[in-house]
Amino acid sequence: MGFRISLLIVGLLVSGCASARGPAVGAPLPEVPTVGLDRQPASLSGLTRGRVALVALWATWCTSCVRELDALNRLQAEVGGKALVVGVAVGEPYDKVAEYLRARRLSYAQLVDEDFKLADALGTDRVPTTLVVNRYGQLRYAGGALDRDALSALRQALAE
Numbered sequence: 001m002g003f004r005i006s007l008l009i010v011g012l013l014v015s016g017c018a019s020a021r022g023p024a025v026g027a028p029l030p031e032v033p034t035v036g037l038d039r040q041p042a043s044l045s046g047l048t049r050g051r052v053a054l055v056a057l058w059a060t061w062c063t064s065c066v067r068e069l070d071a072l073n074r075l076q077a078e079v080g081g082k083a084l085v086v087g088v089a090v091g092e093p094y095d096k097v098a099e100y101l102r103a104r105r106l107s108y109a110q111l112v113d114e115d116f117k118l119a120d121a122l123g124t125d126r127v128p129t130t131l132v133v134n135r136y137g138q139l140r141y142a143g144g145a146l147d148r149d150a151l152s153a154l155r156q157a158l159a160e
Contacts, residue, residue, distance in 0.1 A: 023122045023142035030121035034111040035094055042111055048133050052157045053084040057129040059092055060100045065128045068146050076108035090119045132157050
């Protein structure tokens with residue numbers, strides 16, 4: 001796994017976080033196992049089922065991702081029960097992610113995708129990646145860092 005992380009980091013540095021592939025807008029979320037912060041098996045599709053969600057794929061080493069954590073926390077407070085904000089840490093061990101998050105006291109859901117299974121199933125190899133999922137489990141938006149387009153897509157998904 002360490003080699004794969006090194007390849008991902010080198011790939012991100014060389015490509016400037018760009019990727020030739022990416023999540024397919026309109027496709028359903030894949031059924032892929034991850035782990036919740038409670039160490040229990042979880043899946044993004046199960047967690048978001050029946051709910052609009054903004055999903056942020058991130059890593060502790062990614063400075064852009066780390067800058068988004070507080071904004072995502074504020075967004076969850078703003079949308080309340082109307083939508084769900086979910087962070088998915090990719091490519092890092094559970095213990096490292098859990099320790100990193102413990103000090104930050106974030107109020108939005110977090111999953112851990114240690115082995116890139118969810119990221120691979122989504123077709124993305126970059127962080128940050130922001131997704132918007134409608135209440136039917138379909139991807140309505142896929143982009144990079146959290147931005148106005150992502151927030152607009154979230155509003156549109158809430159209106160569906």
